[in-house]
Amino acid sequence: MIRYQVRRKVAVHLAECGHTQSWLAGRLGLSTGFLSQLLRGKKCAGPRVREGLRGLHLYEGWSFDDLFQMEDDLSSSEGLDHSPVRPVVVHDSSIHGP
Numbered sequence: 001m002i003r004y005q006v007r008r009k010v011a012v013h014l015a016e017c018g019h020t021q022s023w024l025a026g027r028l029g030l031s032t033g034f035l036s037q038l039l040r041g042k043k044c045a046g047p048r049v050r051e052g053l054r055g056l057h058l059y060e061g062w063s064f065d066d067l068f069q070m071e072d073d074l075s076s077s078e079g080l081d082h083s084p085v086r087p088v089v090v091h092d093s094s095i096h097g098p
Contacts, residue, residue, distance in 0.1 A: 003044040004068040010053070011039040017058060028052040044071065 014024055025035040028049060037043040045053070045068060053059055053067055 003071040004050060005041050005071060006038045006045050006049075006053070007067060007069050008039075008041075010059070010067055014058070019058065024056075024058075027056060 011021075014021070021035050021039065022032050025032045028035065029052070030038075030049070034043065038045055038049065050064075050068060054062075054064065059067060
């Protein structure tokens with residue numbers, strides 16, 4: 001299954017044009033929390049979101065590739081956190097005694 005992330009420059013352009021995430025969320029019919037996750041790369045953009053962004057006057061003239069990045073290309077993405085996940089070690093004295 002192909003998944004798409006919203007590119008970081010979408011959020012940058014939104015701010016440069018003087019619009020808020022609440023404004024964009026309202027235009028796309030999304031909650032502000034979900035939109036925030038999309039713009040931070042925590043969630044992927046489904047077909048409805050992709051169609052909605054492409055239809056906005058704010059992004060007129062932008063290509064699909066300007067707005068979205070395939071998940072396979074995320075290793076070289078702009079601004080997403082790719083730091084390794086560290087295991088969590090829990091020290092429970094009730095297991096081994098005091």
